[in-house]
Each structure stands twice: as C-alpha cells, then as structure tokens.
Amino acid sequence: MTINTDSALAMARLARLDLGAEPADLTKLAEDFDRIVAYMDILAEAETAGIEPMYSPMENTAGPRPDEVLEPEGSAGKAELILEQAPERVGRFFSVPRIF
Amino acid sequence: MTQLWQLNLAQCSEGLKNKDFSVTELTEACLKRLTETEPAIKSCLAVLEDQALETARDLDRRGNDSSRLLWGLPLTVKDVFCLKGAPTTAGSRQLSDYYSVFEATVVRRLKAHGAIILAKTNCDEFAMGSSTEFSAFGPTRNPWDRQRVPGGSSGGAAASVAGFQVPGAFGTDTGGSIRQPAALCGCVGLKPTYGRVSRYGIIAYGSSFDQAGPLARTAADCGRLLQAVAGPDAYDATLADCPVPDFVNQRPLKPNELTLGLPRQFWNADLHPQVAKVLDEARNLLTKAGLNLIEVDLPNIKYAVAAYYILASAEASTNLARYDGVRYGFRQPDPGDLMELYTKTRQTGLGPEARRRILLGTFVLSSGYYEAYYRKAAQVRRLIKNDIEAALTRCHFLLAPVSAIPAWPLGSFLDDPLTVYQMDLMTLPLNLYGGPGLSVPAGLGDDNLPVGAQLWGKPMSEASLISAGRVLESLWPKLPEPQIPVI
Amino acid sequence: MSEMEPVIGLEVHAQLNTRTKLFCACPAGGSVEPNTHICEICTGQPGALPRLNGRAVELAAKATLALGGQVNGYSLFARKNYFYPDLPNGFQTSQLDPPIGTGGSLSVAAGDGGRKAIRLNRIHMEDDAGKCVHDEKRDRTLIDLNRAGVPLIEIVTEPDLSSSREAMEFLKTLHSLLVRLEVTKGRLEEGEFRCDVNISLKPKGSSVLGVRGEIKNLNSFKFVGQAIDYEIRRQSALYESGGRVEQQTLHFDHLKGETRALRSKEEAHDYRYFPQPDLPPVLVSRVKLREIVQSLPPPADTIKESYKELGLKEDTVTALLDRPGAQAYFEEAFKRFPEAKRLGTLMVELFLPALRQSGTDPQSAVMGPAKLAALARLMSDGVLTKKAAYDLFPELFETGADPRQLVEARGLSRVRDESTLQGWIMEVIAGHPEEVKKYLAGQTKILSFLVGQLMRLSRGTADPQKASASLTQALEDLRS
Known part of the structure; x- marks a missing residue:
C-alpha cells in the first residue's frame, strides 16, 4: 500500500487531526507514513492461514461485576471534580460550539 | 560514609525497622539528593515535596508497621499513573494542567503499603517512544552521560533510580518501556505478566500490551515492589484471577539449576561493539558458574516490529480519541466550529509521535485495510507467542540483549521514526506474548555506558524469574555509581 | 413502471432494566441535574477502564431466548470509533462479531388475518451516548453525560416488514414482551425504547432491493407509522418522476409529518471496529442459560x-x-x-x-x-x-x-340489620300512601320508585336487592 498526501489527509480527517497548511510538512509526513506502512507490508510474507488472531494475552479473567454501586474510596463529589476540569461550561453542562 | 540516598530498597527498609534513621530523615535525604541532581538529569515532572514530608512525619508518628511492605520507602511513579493532588500529564501538552479525579490502583496500593511518593517522573508522551525525548516537557538525561538519552518511555523512572534519587520507581512497559531504560541507565526493571498488575488509573497507550512494573537497584527490590501492587482488582477486567505468590521470600536458585535459552535471532543480530563485548563477557561468567545455556529459535520474530506497531498503534489511535478538548485538558481557544475545535486542539495538544501513531493506527483499522494489517498482525502475534512458548519448553527462561546499542546522544533519531521502532525488536516480542521479563545490568562498556540483558518467562512466573535475576546479579559485575554533577 | 413495494427493517434500541450503567457503577437513569450520575469511567477520563455489568448480560440473554434466538456462549465487545461531543471515549463500546444473540423471530398479525414471522438478525449490547442540548441563545451545544454508558440492547430485524401497520404491530408486540420480561422499563417518553427504520422500495416480485433511507431515533409507535408512510410516498414519487433515491440518514419531523435528510455528513463513516482490548470475552455458561430459561415466564x-x-x-x-x-x-x-x-x-x-x-x-x-x-x-x-x-x-x-x-x-358497611331496614320500610310506606295504593292496585312498576326512596333514606348503605325484596314482602303483607 502506498501512502500519498491525499491518503494521509483522509486518515487525519478520520482521526480529527489538522495536518497544517505547509505543503512541505505534509509531504514529509506522508513520506514517513509511507515508509512505515511499506515496512509493515513485510507481514504479507507471514504464513497465517488458519491461524486464530490473538487480540490480547489476557487469560483467566474474573467474570462481570454485580449490578451494584461499588465506588472506590474518596469518590464523594467526583462529579464536581470532573466538571471543574471542563475547558468550557454552561451551568452543569459541558459546552462546545453549536452543532446545528 | 554511606549516605541514606545510596541505600537500596531492602537496606532502607532494614534501617527503618532497626530505627537507624527515621522515615523523615530518609525522605529528606532523598529529596535533597533529588533537588541536587535534578538540574542535571531532569527525571521529574512534579516533585511532591510537601505531601511526601507530611506522609513521612505521619508514618514516624505512628511507628513501623511490619505488615506494610513498603513502610516509609520513598519512590517515584511515572507520570502516566493517576494521582490526586498533582497534575497527571502523561508527558503531554494536552494534559499539562489536568488533575485526575481518582487514583490508580497501583498508587493506592503503594500508599496503603506505606510508600512515600516523592515525584512523578518524565516519559515520552503517552508512553510512546524509546528515549523520553517525546515528552512535551523536554527530555530526561542519562545519569551516566547527560548528553545521552535515558531510554524510554519510562526514562524518568530509570534515571531517578540510576541517579540515586530514590531506591525504587514504577513505570510502564508496553513494548520495552521499563526494560530498555533500565538497561540504558543501569538499573533493574521488571515487566510483570500482562494481567498481573491492575492498569486502572494508568493512562492507556496500547491496552493489550501496557503493564505497570517496578524499577530498582536489585531484582529482590523489584520483587518487593511487585508484591505490594500485584493481584486482582475489581477495576481492571483484564486481570488474571489468580493468587499472588510470595516474591520476597523465594528459595535462592543455584546457578547449575538454571537452563537459559538464547534466541539465535537476537544474539546473531547486529549488536553495537560495546554491547557485544559486555554481553560476551556476561555470557562467559554464566557458563563458568555452571548455568546451562542453549540456543533457541524464534522463526517469526522478524515480523514482530511490524505486528507490534500495527496493533499497539491501532489501540493507541482510539485510546487517544478521548483527548478532544470537550471535557478536560487543553482546548484550542476560540474554535470556529466543532470540527475546528477537534482538529486544532488535537494538532496542538498532541505531539508528533503521538500523532504519527494515531495516523498509523487509524489507517490499519480503516475500511479496506483492516484484514491486511490489523487482523494479519493479530495472527502474527499468535505465531510469535507460539514461538516463545515452544522455546520456553526447552529452558527455564530466555536470555536476550535489551538494546542493540547503548544510550545514544540526544536528538540522534528524532527524524527517523522507523529506525527507532526497529530498535525495539528485542523488547517488544515479550509484550506481544504477554509473559514477564526482567532487565538486569550486565556490565559497563568501555564508553562508561551500562549494558543490560533480560530474562523472559512464562506467564505468572515472576517469582522464579526474580530468583533467576538474583543469580545473574550475583555473577555479573556490580555497576559503580554514576558521577552526576550536583548543585 | 412496475408496481413498487416497500421493504422495511428495524433496529430497535431498548434500555436494559439495570440499577447501574453498563461499564461503571453510576446509577442508570433517574431524573437528576445534568452531569450528576457521572464518574471517571463514563466520562472517559484518562486511565479509566470499563467493567461489564453482569445483569446486563443476563437481560440481553433473556431477551434473546424469549425471542427464540440463540445465545452465543462467547461474544465480544468491540470499539466503534467516531467523534461526537456526547461520546466521551471517542468510541462506543458495542458488539460486532459475535454478538450476544443471533437469530430468532417475532410473529405479528398480518393484514390477511393470519400471522407473519418477522426474522431477527441479531441482538447485541452497547452503551448509550450522552445527550446534546442545543442552546441557540448562546450558540452552544451543551452536553449532559448522565445517560452516557447506560446499557442498551439493539435488536436488528431482517427486512421482513412490508407496511407501516406491520412495523407498528411488531414494535408494540416487542415492547410488550420486553416489558413483561422486565428486560426494559420501556418508557417511550424517556427514550427507553426507540428505533431506527430502514426502508426501501423494490419492484413487486423482485428480490433486488432498492436504495434505502434510514430514519433515525423514533420513540413513538405513531411516529414510526407516520414516518414510514411518508417515506414510502416520498420514495415512490422519486421513482415515478424518474429521480433517484439516495442512501441517506433521515430525521422525522413529527410536527410537519415529514422526513428530512440530516445535514449530510462531510464524509462517509468509517467506524474502524476492532475488539475492545479492555474487556474480556463475554461468556455465558450452559448452567447460566438453563437458569435464565427457567426464569422465563x-x-x-x-x-x-x-x-x-x-x-x-x-x-x-x-x-x-x-x-x-x-x-x-x-x-x-x-x-x-x-x-x-x-x-x-x-x-x-x-x-x-x-x-x-x-x-x-x-x-x-x-x-x-x-x-x-x-x-x-x-x-x-x-x-x-x-x-x-x-x-x-x-x-x-x-x-x-x-x-x-x-x-x-x-360505618360504610351495608346495613343488614333487619330492624333498621324494617324501620325504613315503615317510613317509606307511611310517607307515600298514594304510591302504595297504586302498587296494591296492580301498578307494580311503582316499586322501583319506592325502593329508590328507601335507598335515599339509608344514604346508600342498604343492600338494594335485599331492600327491594323486604319492601315487596311488606307491601304484599298489606293485602292480607
């Protein structure tokens, strides 16, 4: 797979990144990206027919939690602490530029 | 005369128990050492002096409690651990003013065991990097040579231990981020089994790889630190539901009881002459002492770097989606609309390596490429796991170099991400597999830079892994103290 | 132009009847101030991890079994990635493959008086997003995360429905079943039971499906019917005029009674689903399944x-x-x-x-x-x-x-004390001599008037039947 500036921009858009307006920067970024992806293409050589994908090494995990309130110590006022972190608030709401 | 800050963790604990010195004296000594050396090595992002002294005095008032494993011991934690009362930044501008609303399970357990958290240490942004140069707050310096990197991403943690600021530290290892800086700085670093230590409250990079673990000056000290934090936690669903053995009081192993497998692919790799020299000597010492060294084969290891960077970046790309400037953290001022709020915030708030991995991760998961990259990499992950499992049927542990080169000059590879990724070849397969690994100093090169070697074990084998590490320590030369200009 | 017929499929979201959210211990629901039932997990704080609510799994399995589907003993959660201000993690945690439930069906009354089985494709669990409120005065969108992380099941039908009537019938039957099972509280006005409608037209008899419109987020049976009927008319008109139906997401404006395209997204969605690494596979044992089967009404x-x-x-x-x-x-x-x-x-x-x-x-x-x-x-x-x-x-x-x-x-019990009743009877007879005379002369219909008078006297406490019988007896006694 070859990566060019268009495909880099498309990925950036999906990931909500702004790659900036400088064409030189963008070209360099696409080249780096292309080199990395070209390296990843080595995987095509691996013989994986019939191999079950391994998504995680986790084993012997405990089951789900009960449907009960289980709060770590010192959680009082947590909602307030969370709201205090907001870059912009209206009352108890988080706030962003209007969507529609 | 020995200074308090020169003591290792076990010695500190013994001294406290014998009332040779108080917790406050020890804490003050470490804080003084930290303040003196910090301008040279810059290992810390936040020093929690007031809280630390307050805790120390409180512990002294109440007296020693032998049920608490880390009673009165000063430590640092990497700045990816959520801790109340100090910013938790993960080395990112995006979180430069962020205060966590809860504490990581590891931090809670450390405190419950009476540890004193002296500082939060520097790291590559969101633990993505191998040199700590991708911290938004500037690089940490190697205690052995201030013009060189400490390794990464837990570079601050390794430097704080190797620089004798604290006797122990906690870092995280996603692709080698504990073992590699430990090797480059000359301390011991333990990556526990995936599922051994709760990830709750650790800012995520690659969720199926991330694992918290200790760095210290001896393998036994790492065991003590692991003991305090390991085991089931209702807040991390991926933890193994199994009992925690005693890591502190293990039967010592005799050298001739140990068979170590040396993966051909690593030992035949292109190692830096100083690394090769130190490791050759280290190997000879083992053979002389009666250890049985055999060669083992990991045929699929050539795919490991590609598989790891695909899978870890895929996970990272969505783990970092929450940094959108809506609920917390940095937000680009006065965005025109929501799209601009997102893109400008993330472009400015996130650094170059984080953005690079987000792009890569987005690509390998995107429609049309998922099968060829993401799924294929997950299949290769199983092949590599099978290789390591097969090798471990022939020996107790695998023995491998940690890094093909010693600590490199700052700025060497900033423009060459792919080369840096490839430099993780000898650490990241263990994270693909999930087993535990221990990095131990093997000696000092002629360039006066430390070289490390690592042991890999089967899942949940930390107790015997630490015992094996103690054997290596006893046979290999003890590193001198790095000379750090103090202010 | 051949005659066209509608092909309709539904995606129903039902909020599971749990105390806490799907991945954290915050209360699910309750009318409280905005951003009150929130914690580090459901607001996507750095370092937080999800923990699955076991009750949600039981309820999803229960719904699957009751609908004749197969509960998968092994299912996975996946991350569905997209950005929206009410989505704290930047991804929704949903199930792709395999989901908790596969297949099943629900039969509804068909137009011809018979029954028609509507096949189900799948049932999966997922977490809900928060709520956006649009504040025109300030020109801001405000976000409340109380609902973020509340557990849902999504029930996806095959495109087996062919009219608004069938769709409404299906939804009512499904709603009443899930409510009866206590899988959901199903309060429509709270959005606890809502659906998306996929609708396309195809030439009658053909198996080739047309391009579909997707009407989002309907939370009333009536609106579902209205929206489907409107959309059928709209698409038919497009075909008849030689136009083209575009695949698009629609919103139903119930005040105007019409569907409207949501502002076209600037790009196609690419959700980049992949297994959620923070959650182990969901395992449902056969023992657990048997337990659930036995609990089914x-x-x-x-x-x-x-x-x-x-x-x-x-x-x-x-x-x-x-x-x-x-x-x-x-x-x-x-x-x-x-x-x-x-x-x-x-x-x-x-x-x-x-x-x-x-x-x-x-x-x-x-x-x-x-x-x-x-x-x-x-x-x-x-x-x-x-x-x-x-x-x-x-x-x-x-x-x-x-x-x-x-x-x-x-003192409201009926008076059954005979002497009190006799007292009232005497009083009625004494007070209405004319009517009594008429009765005795054979005008027996007058009896009901006299009974009425008696009831009035008793302030309703007399037993009307007994009163009637006793009064008749007393009147007949007058003859002798």
Whole structure:
C-alpha cells in the first residue's frame, strides 16, 4: 500500500487531526507514513492461514461485576471534580460550539 | 560514609525497622539528593515535596508497621499513573494542567503499603517512544552521560533510580518501556505478566500490551515492589484471577539449576561493539558458574516490529480519541466550529509521535485495510507467542540483549521514526506474548555506558524469574555509581 | 413502471432494566441535574477502564431466548470509533462479531388475518451516548453525560416488514414482551425504547432491493407509522418522476409529518471496529442459560389463554400484560381472592389509571395486592356497594389503608340489620300512601320508585336487592 498526501489527509480527517497548511510538512509526513506502512507490508510474507488472531494475552479473567454501586474510596463529589476540569461550561453542562 | 540516598530498597527498609534513621530523615535525604541532581538529569515532572514530608512525619508518628511492605520507602511513579493532588500529564501538552479525579490502583496500593511518593517522573508522551525525548516537557538525561538519552518511555523512572534519587520507581512497559531504560541507565526493571498488575488509573497507550512494573537497584527490590501492587482488582477486567505468590521470600536458585535459552535471532543480530563485548563477557561468567545455556529459535520474530506497531498503534489511535478538548485538558481557544475545535486542539495538544501513531493506527483499522494489517498482525502475534512458548519448553527462561546499542546522544533519531521502532525488536516480542521479563545490568562498556540483558518467562512466573535475576546479579559485575554533577 | 413495494427493517434500541450503567457503577437513569450520575469511567477520563455489568448480560440473554434466538456462549465487545461531543471515549463500546444473540423471530398479525414471522438478525449490547442540548441563545451545544454508558440492547430485524401497520404491530408486540420480561422499563417518553427504520422500495416480485433511507431515533409507535408512510410516498414519487433515491440518514419531523435528510455528513463513516482490548470475552455458561430459561415466564399467548379461561376480557388481559409489573400484582392479589373477573375490573378501572396518574410502578404502590384483594372481597361479600367501593378507592390508593378497617371506621358497611331496614320500610310506606295504593292496585312498576326512596333514606348503605325484596314482602303483607 502506498501512502500519498491525499491518503494521509483522509486518515487525519478520520482521526480529527489538522495536518497544517505547509505543503512541505505534509509531504514529509506522508513520506514517513509511507515508509512505515511499506515496512509493515513485510507481514504479507507471514504464513497465517488458519491461524486464530490473538487480540490480547489476557487469560483467566474474573467474570462481570454485580449490578451494584461499588465506588472506590474518596469518590464523594467526583462529579464536581470532573466538571471543574471542563475547558468550557454552561451551568452543569459541558459546552462546545453549536452543532446545528 | 554511606549516605541514606545510596541505600537500596531492602537496606532502607532494614534501617527503618532497626530505627537507624527515621522515615523523615530518609525522605529528606532523598529529596535533597533529588533537588541536587535534578538540574542535571531532569527525571521529574512534579516533585511532591510537601505531601511526601507530611506522609513521612505521619508514618514516624505512628511507628513501623511490619505488615506494610513498603513502610516509609520513598519512590517515584511515572507520570502516566493517576494521582490526586498533582497534575497527571502523561508527558503531554494536552494534559499539562489536568488533575485526575481518582487514583490508580497501583498508587493506592503503594500508599496503603506505606510508600512515600516523592515525584512523578518524565516519559515520552503517552508512553510512546524509546528515549523520553517525546515528552512535551523536554527530555530526561542519562545519569551516566547527560548528553545521552535515558531510554524510554519510562526514562524518568530509570534515571531517578540510576541517579540515586530514590531506591525504587514504577513505570510502564508496553513494548520495552521499563526494560530498555533500565538497561540504558543501569538499573533493574521488571515487566510483570500482562494481567498481573491492575492498569486502572494508568493512562492507556496500547491496552493489550501496557503493564505497570517496578524499577530498582536489585531484582529482590523489584520483587518487593511487585508484591505490594500485584493481584486482582475489581477495576481492571483484564486481570488474571489468580493468587499472588510470595516474591520476597523465594528459595535462592543455584546457578547449575538454571537452563537459559538464547534466541539465535537476537544474539546473531547486529549488536553495537560495546554491547557485544559486555554481553560476551556476561555470557562467559554464566557458563563458568555452571548455568546451562542453549540456543533457541524464534522463526517469526522478524515480523514482530511490524505486528507490534500495527496493533499497539491501532489501540493507541482510539485510546487517544478521548483527548478532544470537550471535557478536560487543553482546548484550542476560540474554535470556529466543532470540527475546528477537534482538529486544532488535537494538532496542538498532541505531539508528533503521538500523532504519527494515531495516523498509523487509524489507517490499519480503516475500511479496506483492516484484514491486511490489523487482523494479519493479530495472527502474527499468535505465531510469535507460539514461538516463545515452544522455546520456553526447552529452558527455564530466555536470555536476550535489551538494546542493540547503548544510550545514544540526544536528538540522534528524532527524524527517523522507523529506525527507532526497529530498535525495539528485542523488547517488544515479550509484550506481544504477554509473559514477564526482567532487565538486569550486565556490565559497563568501555564508553562508561551500562549494558543490560533480560530474562523472559512464562506467564505468572515472576517469582522464579526474580530468583533467576538474583543469580545473574550475583555473577555479573556490580555497576559503580554514576558521577552526576550536583548543585 | 412496475408496481413498487416497500421493504422495511428495524433496529430497535431498548434500555436494559439495570440499577447501574453498563461499564461503571453510576446509577442508570433517574431524573437528576445534568452531569450528576457521572464518574471517571463514563466520562472517559484518562486511565479509566470499563467493567461489564453482569445483569446486563443476563437481560440481553433473556431477551434473546424469549425471542427464540440463540445465545452465543462467547461474544465480544468491540470499539466503534467516531467523534461526537456526547461520546466521551471517542468510541462506543458495542458488539460486532459475535454478538450476544443471533437469530430468532417475532410473529405479528398480518393484514390477511393470519400471522407473519418477522426474522431477527441479531441482538447485541452497547452503551448509550450522552445527550446534546442545543442552546441557540448562546450558540452552544451543551452536553449532559448522565445517560452516557447506560446499557442498551439493539435488536436488528431482517427486512421482513412490508407496511407501516406491520412495523407498528411488531414494535408494540416487542415492547410488550420486553416489558413483561422486565428486560426494559420501556418508557417511550424517556427514550427507553426507540428505533431506527430502514426502508426501501423494490419492484413487486423482485428480490433486488432498492436504495434505502434510514430514519433515525423514533420513540413513538405513531411516529414510526407516520414516518414510514411518508417515506414510502416520498420514495415512490422519486421513482415515478424518474429521480433517484439516495442512501441517506433521515430525521422525522413529527410536527410537519415529514422526513428530512440530516445535514449530510462531510464524509462517509468509517467506524474502524476492532475488539475492545479492555474487556474480556463475554461468556455465558450452559448452567447460566438453563437458569435464565427457567426464569422465563410462559409466552404471552399462553398467559392470554389462561387469563381468558379465568373469565377476563381481552381488554383486561392486554392492559395487565402491557403495564410492567401489573401482571405480577394481579397474580399476587388473585392468590388471596380467586375471583379474576372482579379483580381484573378493579385493576383496569381503578388501580392502573391511578398508577398512571401518580407515575408509580405497581411494585411501589403503597396499596399492595393484598389490599386490593381485601377490597374485592368486601364487595363480593356484599359488605360494600360498588359505589361506596369506588368512592373509597382514591383514599385507599393514596394511604395504603386496610380497606376493612377503613370501612369499619367510616360505618360504610351495608346495613343488614333487619330492624333498621324494617324501620325504613315503615317510613317509606307511611310517607307515600298514594304510591302504595297504586302498587296494591296492580301498578307494580311503582316499586322501583319506592325502593329508590328507601335507598335515599339509608344514604346508600342498604343492600338494594335485599331492600327491594323486604319492601315487596311488606307491601304484599298489606293485602292480607
């Protein structure tokens, strides 16, 4: 797979990144990206027919939690602490530029 | 005369128990050492002096409690651990003013065991990097040579231990981020089994790889630190539901009881002459002492770097989606609309390596490429796991170099991400597999830079892994103290 | 142009009836201030990890079994990635492959009087997003995350529905089933049961599907019907005029009664699904499955039949089955007072309307099933007239007082004391000589007037039948 500036921009858009307006920067970024992806293409050589994908090494995990309130110590006022972190608030709401 | 800050963790604990010195004296000594050396090595992002002294005095008032494993011991934690009362930044501008609303399970357990958290240490942004140069707050310096990197991403943690600021530290290892800086700085670093230590409250990079673990000056000290934090936690669903053995009081192993497998692919790799020299000597010492060294084969290891960077970046790309400037953290001022709020915030708030991995991760998961990259990499992950499992049927542990080169000059590879990724070849397969690994100093090169070697074990084998590490320590030369200009 | 017929599929979202959210221990639901039921997990704080709610898995499995689907012993959560301000993690945690439930069907009454089985494709669990409020004055969108992380199941049908009537019928049947199983509380006005409609037209007899429109987020059966009918007309008109139906996401404006394209997204979605690494696979053991199967109530049809055999009317049965908890309440009362018809009438005419007015659940009503049974018993024993019972009900419902004690205290029991009754009879006869004369002359219809007078004298406490009989006897005695 070859990566060019268009495909880099498309990925950036999906990931909500702004790659900036400088064409030189963008070209360099696409080249780096292309080199990395070209390296990843080595995987095509691996013989994986019939191999079950391994998504995680986790084993012997405990089951789900009960449907009960289980709060770590010192959680009082947590909602307030969370709201205090907001870059912009209206009352108890988080706030962003209007969507529609 | 020995200074308090020169003591290792076990010695500190013994001294406290014998009332040779108080917790406050020890804490003050470490804080003084930290303040003196910090301008040279810059290992810390936040020093929690007031809280630390307050805790120390409180512990002294109440007296020693032998049920608490880390009673009165000063430590640092990497700045990816959520801790109340100090910013938790993960080395990112995006979180430069962020205060966590809860504490990581590891931090809670450390405190419950009476540890004193002296500082939060520097790291590559969101633990993505191998040199700590991708911290938004500037690089940490190697205690052995201030013009060189400490390794990464837990570079601050390794430097704080190797620089004798604290006797122990906690870092995280996603692709080698504990073992590699430990090797480059000359301390011991333990990556526990995936599922051994709760990830709750650790800012995520690659969720199926991330694992918290200790760095210290001896393998036994790492065991003590692991003991305090390991085991089931209702807040991390991926933890193994199994009992925690005693890591502190293990039967010592005799050298001739140990068979170590040396993966051909690593030992035949292109190692830096100083690394090769130190490791050759280290190997000879083992053979002389009666250890049985055999060669083992990991045929699929050539795919490991590609598989790891695909899978870890895929996970990272969505783990970092929450940094959108809506609920917390940095937000680009006065965005025109929501799209601009997102893109400008993330472009400015996130650094170059984080953005690079987000792009890569987005690509390998995107429609049309998922099968060829993401799924294929997950299949290769199983092949590599099978290789390591097969090798471990022939020996107790695998023995491998940690890094093909010693600590490199700052700025060497900033423009060459792919080369840096490839430099993780000898650490990241263990994270693909999930087993535990221990990095131990093997000696000092002629360039006066430390070289490390690592042991890999089967899942949940930390107790015997630490015992094996103690054997290596006893046979290999003890590193001198790095000379750090103090202010 | 050949005749076109609609092809309709539904994606139904039902909020699971749990105490806490899907991945954290915050309360799920409750009307509180914005951003009150939030924690580090459901607001996507750095370092937080999800923990699956076991009850949600049981409820999803229960729904699957009740719908005749297969519960997968092994299913996975996946991250569905997209950015939206009400989505704290930047991804929704949903299930792609395999989901908790596969297949199943639900039969609905078809237009021809028969039944039609609507096949289900899948049932999966996922977490809900928060809510956006648009503040025009400030030109901001405001975000409340109380709902973020609340557990949902999504039930996806095959495109087996062919009219708005069938779709509404399907949704009502599904709603009443899930409510009866207590899988969901199903409060439509709270958005606890809502659906997306996929709709396309194809030439009659053809198997080639047309391009579909997707109408999002409908939370009333009526709107579903209206939206489908509008969309069928819109698409038909497009085909007839030679236009092209575009694949798009639509919103139904119920005030105007029309569908409208949501502002076209600037790009196609690419959700980049992949297995959620923070959650282990969801395992449902055979033992657990058997437990759930045993806990399932009999199918609605069986219950309906048995209720009808008890003498309950169709309307009554429907009312009992549709209201969550009503059936259990009824059965509890029925154990104490085995006269179904009288109980059913009390439930439908008094108890359920009172619940609706006060906004409470049957389980939490202060007037428990034993009290309702006691009231029915007082009526059937003839202690309380219907009128007196109905007058008394609001107070019983409000206070939960024991009906027997209240009747006693108020002196409301029917007067059955013979001498008092005889006294009233004498008074009526003495007070209405003309009418008595007429009666004795053969105008027996005048009796009902005289009974009425007696009832008035007794202030309704006399038993009308008994009064009538005794009065007749007294009048006949006058002849001799």
